[in-house]
Amino acid sequence: MNARETPATASRITMIDIARHAGVSKSTVSLVLQASPLVKAETRDKVNAAIEALGYVYNRGAANLRGSRSNIVGMVINDLANPFFAELAVGIERVFHAAGYIPFIANTIENAKRQSEVLRSMSEHDIAGLIICPARGTRPADIEALAQLGVPTVLAMRRLAGPKFSSVTPDNLRGARRATEHLIALGHRRIAFFGGYSDMIAQNDRCGGYQAALSAAGITFDRALVIEGPPNRDCGLNAIGHVLDMAEPPTAALCFNDVVAFGVLSGLERRGLAAGRDFALVGFDDVAEARHTNPPLTTVHVDTGALGERAAHQVLRMIHGDTRPEEFVSDVDLVVRASCGATSRRQP
Incomplete structure (x- = not known):
């Protein structure tokens, strides 16, 4: 003293x-x-x-x-401006509400520094558990620190390299491969990939599925047709403008997500072109807006609400003592609409 x-x-x-x-x-x-x-x-x-x-x-x-655990659970979302993550949050909230927990949601806007501040604040409030959609640049050590504090934590939509964390993700590789195979079956040989960054595991998986489909069809992979960028509308708008100015432009594209594809639709319209007629376009996620675009967007369907519910159930299981990590990968479907130039239908 x-x-x-x-x-x-x-x-x-x-x-x-x-x-x-x-x-x-x-x-x-x-x-x-x-x-x-x-x-x-x-x-x-x-x-x-x-x-x-x-x-x-x-x-x-x-x-x-x-410091005994409260009935507050944290939901750290990397981009609430993306309707996909809003739909995910609804699924998470539905389960927590039914279980008597109060969700505390934060939007990190893809900023790892802001995310660290949010996680620090949540840990100080003795949250009972946490679901986090990691922002780009998240270090595994950031999540490990929470685990050391005894906070049950589940990663949603994005995995991290390194230690095993409980996670829920769609089958990104299979979904992207199936979408690319569909474009190949329609006769396309110059197929682009728009959006995301190579330091994102989800982008690696989706771009990897795209490349695997090209390889299986005997199509040479062209690095110039992979346009990286933030997974938002501006990325899609800029990407389509860039590739259409190439000496040998692609005739189709798979996008990292639907939001990037929405930007591509805008870019095509500005040039007097139409998806499905002049350019084949496929998104990924199947957010509610995808079926209402002009033309409706062909996309890889992810059951977003169910994934959110699964993540919440994982956290509840951990809160009640079962701390074994679980990596859940959900199945996906290809929903064929007009933007790819084929008849609308759903393919497994």
Whole structure:
């Protein structure tokens, strides 16, 4: 205890006092007291110095009582502007609501730094469990830190390299391969792939399925036809403009997701072209909007709501003590509509 403090005055010192003295937030002080690996060494030293200077005494027994798990579960979504993730969140919320848990949702807008801040905040509020759609650039260590704090965590839609985490994902490779095979069967040989980045496992899987289909058909893979970019409308708009200006442009494209495909539809329209007539287009996800575009979008159907429900059930199972990691991969279908120039139907 600091020589200037008596037991009575030390007991009145709070985490707020420590935070002010160290120039950090109260939540950061809480993480330091819990020995959380989420705190940088330099910050931890500042907080510990403030604790020493003020003579703060940490009542760990009381803290443990306060720290019993709440009925709040975290939902960290990387892009709520994408209707796919909004549909996923609805499925997650449906299960948690029925189980008596309160979802606390955050949108990281594909920003790993913002995601770290959100995860830190959620861990400080003693959430009962967490479902996270990892932002691009997420490090496995970020998720491991939560596991070390005892937070049941499930990855949704995007896997991470390294340690085994519980996860729910669609069969990205099979879906992309089936979509590309469909375009090949329609007679296309110059087929592009739009969207996503090569450092994303989901993009690797979908682009890998696309390449596997080309290889099986004896079509030489052309790296120039893979246009990387953020999985949004602007990417699709820019990608179609780029490839149509090539000396030998493609006649078809598979997109990383439906939102990229929506951008392609806009780009084609600006050039006086139409999907299904002048260019064959396929998306991935089958969000509700896909059936209402002009023309309706051919796409790989993912049962988004069911995946969200599966992720929530995984978290509940872990909350109740079954912590074995489970990697669930859902089946997908190809929904054929007008944008690819073929008759509408669903193919397994």
